[in-house]
Amino acid sequence: MKAQNVTREIMTGNEAVATGVKLARVKFISAYPITPQTAIVEKLAEMVSNNKINARFIEVESEHSAMASTMTSEMTGIRSFTASSSHGVLYMHEMLHWVAGSRLPVLMAVVNRAIGPPWNIWADQTDSITQRDTGWMQVYCESNQEAMDSILLGYKVAENKNVMLPIMSMQDAFTLSHTSEPVIIRDESDAYDYIGDLNLPFSIDLKNPLGYGSLMPPDGPFMELKKDMRDSMYRAIEVVKEETKKFNEKFNADFPGLIENFMMEDADYALITMGSMSSTGKYTVRKLREKGMKVGLIRILFYRPFPAEEILKSIKGLKGLGVLDRSITFGQRGAVYEDVVTSLYNKTDIPIKNYVIGLGGRDIRVKDYEKMYEGLMEGEDSMEWINVGGK
Amino acid sequence: MPTSIPKQELMMSGHAACAGCGAVLAMRYVLKALGEKTVVSVPASCWAVIPGNYPAEVLKVPMVYTPFAATGASISGIREGLDIEGKEDYNVVGFAGDGGTADIGLQALSAAMERGHNVFYIMYDNEAYMNTGIQRSGSTPFGAWTTTTPIGKDRTFKKEKKKVVADIMMAQGVPYVATASVAFPEDLIRKVKNAKEIKGPKFIQILSPCPPGWYHNSEDTIKVSRLAVETRVFPLYEYMNGKFNLYKTNKFVPVEEYLKIQGRFAHLKEDEIKEIQNFVNERWEILLKKEGN
Incomplete structure (x- = not known):
């Protein structure tokens, strides 16, 4: 080189x-x-x-x-x-x-x-x-x-x-x-x-x-x-x-492209993130991996066009998936969640949870990520607000 | 008698405007004055539909269509872009109606003029939102019927005076400001050419009668335009290099002459017409004083 x-x-x-x-x-x-x-x-x-x-x-x-x-x-x-x-x-x-x-x-x-x-x-x-x-x-x-x-x-x-x-x-x-x-x-x-x-x-x-x-x-x-x-x-x-x-x-750069897969090779559970909150997510993934939990993270860089095929490839073999929305859509689930679910419709059986997080600059902490990863193991597809109302 | 109006036509026939449209004449004369090195930007307005449906175009110069509030900013961007390319000799013209100028576009207009771009802003003033079907604008005069100032039982014709954007532009210190009329095409073209001599922002307000909106016969567009000037309802002036010149009418013509041939004023009573006459007289005095200063 x-x-x-x-x-x-x-x-x-x-x-x-x-x-x-x-x-x-x-x-x-x-x-x-x-x-x-x-x-x-x-x-x-x-x-x-x-x-x-x-x-x-x-x-x-x-x-x-x-x-x-x-x-x-x-x-x-x-x-x-x-x-x-x-x-x-x-x-x-x-x-x-x-x-x-x-x-x-x-x-x-x-x-x-x-x-x-x-x-x-x-x-x-x-x-x-x-x-x-x-x-x-x-x-x-x-x-x-x-x-x-x-x-x-x-x-x-x-x-x-x-x-x-x-x-x-x-x-x-x-x-x-x-x-x-x-x-x-x-x-x-x-x-x-x-x-x-x-x-x-x-x-x-x-x-x-x-x-x-x-x-x-x-x-x-x-x-x-x-x-x-x-x-x-x-x-x-x-x-x-x-x-x-x-x-x-x-x-000689390493720009990830449409999405970035972080420790996804053998992951059982993964969260989908966008933006700077992903760094805390990656830190948490390493921490949980040390404890033997097989977790990973998918970071969306390009939200439009939406990288549906790439996400479908990334989630192969997962037991649970969570989508983080740092934005609010009223009367329906989060925007990123909806796009992910639409992309995966009829192509997977895994439960997909939606987390609303970090609105108005609310801190996104390691313990919040831990809670979200743990939540995936419950096998639900609910929507949950994280670090809100003192919880 | 030969006229000083250039023969070159940069507006083609076959446009989709109503018969007797003043805005069409305004565009035609402005382009005659400026020539083919011109780019025109129009917001939502009659002039966004006058060229007809895609792929028809009626001008022989590029025409940029923008959303309603965008004219001032649109011509700013075109000007700067052309200047970066070294095309400083091109004329950049915003051509907007009174709604797009006095109301929704006023902020962008004022800012573009303040920034000092070398642009023309032509306000074709038909005194209401005509493209959407005759609704009041800030530029609609006192006394006028529109669909949103209906006469009804309460006689809710427009009770507020016309906002004269050209006066605002003068107050703001725009280097060239004029009012013009399609009944005085040589004067209109002379003004556009005078404006061209100034490197900086130029604003010209052209009264552009609208037969379906003003309820006058389509063959009377020029007559109505001329009466607007002769009755001093729409005084013609030019403000250039800090000097203000008012076109003085020869004889007194009462406003009634102008009002009575337009259906939009048909409901007015004698005292209301008198009120309009008083407004006109007061404004004329103010303009005379301005010229004297």
């Missing part, structure tokens, strides 16, 4: 995202401040101001405008970026649909934060989970390294001609966004070699004037276009696999 110059820096998740944006040679950044995302765009504004990134930065007056201007800048053929959190993500909901429907491979970094009321600025994935039907790909990070790498990989997947869908990259509030850890900075010329320039096949062109998003009646190809978005989303599964492989080869 050839020796690589590896640059490591201690940085927060927010700084890692900003560095990823720089490496991806983004040319236009539009954003509105919201805690805990703000540090991403502050860092980018500073980079622009010091000519460390060849991009324009505008601070707009709302997240709706942030997404609208990011969209139209991308339409001109310029690789564009924005970042948001929580209510900001909700405020741009309409524009999220519009960007995806316009087939623009925009990337947005989301720092997952709870939705009020009451006000709460801590980790909770309800903000992005509720955007699952907008046509955006979603990737949830566990580390600051992934927060950076998912920017490069994200643009690469989004801009693939078989995909052409936007992508949001998630990291949990404070646990990652404001916590420093060592991050390997990918080599700038390797990064450019990997990602190249945006080549949008339908950018705004006066020589070929087009209408972007004009009126389409019921017998127009409206439904066909929506189906094509869905097909493209499914095609993205293979693209993520291919691009992850290329990425890891190029940078």
Whole structure:
């Protein structure tokens, strides 16, 4: 293996995202401040101001405008970026649909934060989970390294001609966004070699004037276009696999791809997690393994497209499965749980439990994981709230 | 007599607008003034349906359709993107109705103007939500019937005065602000060309009569537009380089002349018409003073 110059820096998740944006040679950044995302765009504004990134930065007056201007800048053929959190993500909901429907491979970094009321600025994935039907790909990070790498990989997947869908990259509030850890900075010329320039096949062109998003009646190809978005989303599964492989080869990295299997080879019981809470889960798995309990963990990175096949492969031989939802869906079970159950419908007999956990930044402790693993052994498929009401 | 109106047509025939649509004339004249190096962005509005169903288009320039509140931000992104590509000579135009400007789009408009992007924002003002079927907007004038200000037993016609977005833009310090009328196309085109000389945000409000919404005959669009100016209901002005110029009408024409040919004002009583006349007179004095300053 050839020796690589590896640059490591201690940085927060927010700084890692900003560095990823720089490496991806983004040319236009539009954003509105919201805690805990703000540090991403502050860092980018500073980079622009010091000519460390060849991009324009505008601070707009709302997240709706942030997404609208990011969209139209991308339409001109310029690789564009924005970042948001929580209510900001909700405020741009309409524009999220519009960007995806316009087939623009925009990337947005989301720092997952709870939705009020009451006000709460801590980790909770309800903000992005509720955007699952907008046509955006979603990737949830566990580390600051992934927060950076998912920017490069994200643009690469989004801009693939078989995909052409936007992508949001998630990291949990404070646990990652404001916590420093060592991050390997990918080599700038390797990064450019990997990602190249945006080549949008339908950018705004006066020589070929087009209408972007004009009126389409019921017998127009409206439904066909929506189906094509869905097909493209499914095609993205293979693209993520291919691009992850290329990425890891190029940078000598170990980005997991769609999902990560942790100690799953001989596991009897497993939990499915997303985001930074997985680290405590992995610690607990090791601890329980020392006691002789055959447990494992499946971490979902890509929630959209949903890695149904991969999960089906991972759960082979299990006696019990639990799905953790760090988001709230009222009147039905958790969103991730439903997706897992749908994916496994008629393909397994094992009981699947649903755990609601960590809302509004509620601590997710080792003893909570122990309780959840123990709960799987009861063979139930109930829904349970963890570390709530003093229990 | 030859006119100064450019012959080039960047709007094709075959559009889906109603007969006598003022908004169609507004677009046609604006594009004549700007030429083909232009990108137009439209929000939800009549102009989102005027081009017709996909794949029909009626403009010979790119047209970006966006959600209702997005015009200000949309033109900001297009402008910045084109500038990054070195296409600084392209005109970027937001073309939005009064609902999309005075109401749901005001925040994005105000912010785009404040940020100073080199863009045009054209408000085609038909004084109500016409695309959804004549509902009141902030730009609907006092006295007007709309489907949400019905006459009924309680005579609940619009009781509030028109919010004049051009005045707000002037107050905000936008470098170029004007009002224009489709009855004065040479003036309209001159204003768009003047605006083009300024590198920065430009705002022009064009009164655009709507025959089905105003209940006037479709052949009277120009007549109604001209009367709006002559009665001083819709004064024409231009604010450029800190100077304010008001177009002075020759003779006094009572507002009744303007109101009586429109069904939307048919219910008004004498004292209500007098009230409108007083509003118009007061605003005219304010504008005269503004010019004097």
